[in-house]
Amino acid sequence: MRLNNPNQNHLLAALLDAEFDRLSPHLDPIMMRLGDVLYESGAAINHVYFPTSSIVSLHYVLENGSSSEIAGVGNEGMLGISLFMGGNTTPSRAVVQTAGHGYRLKSHLLLEEFNRAGPVMRLLLRYTQALLTQMSQTAICNRHHTVDQQLCRWLLLTLDRLPTSELTMTQELIANMLGVRREGVTVAAGRLQAKGYISNRRGHISVLDRHGLEGDVCECYEVVKKEFARLMSDVRQRQEVK
Known part of the structure; x- marks a missing residue:
């Protein structure tokens, strides 16, 4: 490919x-x-x-x-x-x-x-439902869960879309994504690094222990992941057959 x-x-x-x-x-x-x-x-x-x-x-x-x-x-x-x-x-x-x-x-x-x-219509409508679930869960997460949990959710969702565990991302940009103060992301990232889950350098995050992140993340990550899998699972099976 x-x-x-x-x-x-x-x-x-x-x-x-x-x-x-x-x-x-x-x-x-x-x-x-x-x-x-x-x-x-x-x-x-x-x-x-x-x-x-x-x-x-x-x-x-x-x-x-x-x-x-x-x-x-x-x-x-x-x-x-x-x-x-x-x-x-x-x-x-x-x-x-x-x-x-x-x-x-x-x-x-x-x-x-x-x-x-x-x-095509059925495929796009099912994808849209999954995307709306992500939007709804993000709103709930930002209102009810800690910055540490939000950061874990964001990191895991990002990892799911990349072939690598290396992220080029500043803490300021992450703070803008989550809608929180940069200081809050700095503290949360420091705690995750102290647990050995990530290595955090200026503008660069390496995920060292994905299972650790999955253990600390709120239920929002799993809700989004399961909904995408439920709606798109047979799509992936057809993709494999082709």
Whole structure:
């Protein structure tokens, strides 16, 4: 498999041959750089995006400019679900959290495929339900769980989308993701490092003990993981058969 291949994205890999053949000539491979803004809140959706090795963070931005992450999207999904949910604008800001590759597709092409009311529609609606579960659980987690637990959840969800245990990420950026003070992330990361779960250097986090993180994380991580598995499990089986 070459460095950037559509099949690295789970949704694209799950398409039937006829659907993939219609869309693949229009898939534009792109580099997603750290900090790139794919959508601004309220902007029209001209393209949808399918990350392969990158991760994109969806933020809700308040009037005073502050924001926090409501969901992350990696190789399991896509950006631009508002397109087929009845609107042509997005309520959130989409920012590249982890640099990598992905594919861009003109929105009208995906909408045409969705409106066939066939397998693509069912696949995207099931993915949307899983994404909404992640958003709901993130809201609950940010309200009821400690910063340590939120950080464990965020690290594990990020690891699930990457082939490595090395994360290039500043504590300030993580604080912006979680919507907490940077000092809170510093203290939480220090505690995880003291337990031997992570090694934390400036702008770089190495996960040394994933099982330790899984032992300390709140139930939110497992809820999101199980819902994605429940909704997309047979999609992965069809993918393996192809």
